[in-house]
Amino acid sequence: MQFEQETIGDVLVVRVREKQITSHEAPEMKTQLLGFLVGDRGKILLDLTAVENMDSTGLGSLLFGIRQAEQHEKDLRFSGIRSKVKFLIHVAHLEGVIDSVETVEDGLKDFQEEDGA
Numbered sequence: 001m002q003f004e005q006e007t008i009g010d011v012l013v014v015r016v017r018e019k020q021i022t023s024h025e026a027p028e029m030k031t032q033l034l035g036f037l038v039g040d041r042g043k044i045l046l047d048l049t050a051v052e053n054m055d056s057t058g059l060g061s062l063l064f065g066i067r068q069a070e071q072h073e074k075d076l077r078f079s080g081i082r083s084k085v086k087f088l089i090h091v092a093h094l095e096g097v098i099d100s101v102e103t104v105e106d107g108l109k110d111f112q113e114e115d116g117a
Contacts, residue, residue, distance in 0.1 A: 001028045011111050013104055016048055021058030025064035033065035037072045045107040049080030059088055078109040
């Protein structure tokens with residue numbers, strides 16, 4: 001899988017550069033997420049704008065990331081989730097579990113507002 005990483009302020013922004021996350025990509029997605037979560041950044045924003053399709057295994061990799069973030073006391077959020085993936089999240093009744101915003105800029109703003117609160 002291909003990722004681009006950029007640190008903006010105190011947030012690690014990780015852009016997933018794959019069109020799909022399915023059973024073929026999910027194991028590597030989990031490995032990469034774990035690597036980001038054991039790093040020194042407490043706030044991670046995973047940008048899924050390029051991801052057009054995801055299956056249940058891909059969705060499972062996101063849930064794995066959320067669980068690992070909680071265990072490592074990190075804040076993992078998502079941006080750019082497209083309509084097909086949103087539908088999968090809806091069907092799985094996970095809207096309340098997967099914290100998502102439309103754009104990276106929105107995610108960064110949310111992190112900043114939380115810090116100021």
